[in-house]
Amino acid sequence: MSLAIVSLLGAGEAAAQNTSASPSPIIDVHMHAMADAPWAVPVCPNQARFEASDPKNGPEAPFGWSKEECSPKLYPAPKGExxxxxxxxxxxxxxxxxxxxxxxxxxxxxxxxxxxxIPGTAFGRIEGTDAAKQLRMLEVAFTKDGFKVMGEIGLQYEGVSPSDMRVDQYFALAEKLDIPVAIHMGTGGSGRANVAMPTYRGSMGNPLLLEELLARHPKLRVQVMHAGYPMIDNMLTLLQANSHVYVDVAGLIWSYPRKEVNRYIARLVDAGFGDRVMYGTDQLAWPGLMAYSIALIQNADYLSPEQKRDILYNNAARFLRLDPAK
Structure with missing residues (x-):
């Protein structure tokens, strides 16, 4: 485990220190505007297993990652940094x-x-909020304040389907304004959602729950965050039926075993959807996540150089309609 992490981090350093030219541009489609994260501890990315817990044995940890050792670990940023x-x-x-x-x-x-x-924002919780106020906030953000993506939309954490009519007005606004939406579907809870997130529902991460939403809003561009992991067959079914849907590999790329991560990405690419897979970190707490996860794609022997560039840059540039001149 430690040798693998050293190898990956070393590749990231090499890419960053290329003295003949600047590193090739990369787009991370999934980051968070955090400040401090007092809950964060040093972590070993791509840990090998998630551990079971027993409520009889006292307080259960909110994360199920095994207690592995690695060198180097990823460390949280110092307070305020x-x-x-x-x-x-x-x-x-x-x-x-x-x-x-x-x-x-x-x-x-x-x-x-x-x-x-690239700024992004979204509506908050469904229960107990003023929907009209949230809608006005979004319209100002996207029409006056220069925001470009509606996300992260975390309906799964409330046990709500993205096709639920209670949220349809937000997606109607995104379609009207031609703003892409980024919806959390898949990973969550790090093996302990039952402990830390009682309203989270794994079933609400089923990518096929997007079908009715997409049928109602045929021009809507959707970024399925976490690539709907682990529901690969349903994810492929949705991609086959909907050409406006892309996926990101954020979160998944560092918080699951490396063999499993590589297998999942390979399935997406091997199924013919290499032009709709986008790189992301789900950047949280640990600044080193970026170099680490970039290197995981760069070192993927199952991807061609062209496929790597598509994942790291080209697909996101197309999805976000970035100006090539910039």
Whole structure:
């Protein structure tokens, strides 16, 4: 495990330190405008297993990752340094990123690095919120404040389907304004959603739950976050039926065993959807996630150089309709 991590991190460093030219551009389609993360501890990415727990044995940990050792570990940013550290990594690695969060937090990130940050925001919880107020907030964000993506939409954490009519007005707005939407589907809870997230429902991560939404809004562009992991067959079914749907491999890329991650990405590409797989980190707490996860794609022996560039840049540039001149 430790040798694998050293190898991956080394490849990321090599890419960043190419002295003949700047690193090839990369787009991370799934980042978060966080500040400090007091809950974060050093982690070993791609841990080998998730451990069972027993409620009889006292308080259960909110994460199920096994207690492996590795060298080096990924460490949280020092207090007050997270944004600065992540933006420095983006500059070093030549990354532009879609940064999600509440409007004011994302504005701070964009102001600090306007050439690196693509702003994104979304409506919040469904229960107990003012839908009309949220709709107005989104319309201002996308028509006046320069926001580009509606996300992260975390309906799965409330046990709500993306095709639920209670949220249809938000997707109707996105289609009207031609704004892509990024919807959490798949991974969550790190093996302990039953402990830490009682309203989370794995079944609401089924990619086929998007079908009715897509039928109602045929021009809507959808980014399935976490690639609907682990429901690969349903994910492929949705991609086959809907050409406006892309996936990101964020979160999945570092929080599941490496063999499983590579197998899942390979299935997407081998099924013919290599032009709809987008790189992402789900950037949280640990600034080192970016170099680590970029290297995982760069070192993937099952991907051709062209497929790697598609995943790391070309597919996202097309999905986001970025100006090639910039």
């Amino acid at each position: 997270y944004m600065k550290a992540v933006l420095a990594e983006m500059e070093r690695l030549n990354v532009r990123g879609v940064v999600f969060g509440d409007v004011e937090a994302v504005k701070k990130w964009h102001a600090a690095a306007p050439d690196r940050v």
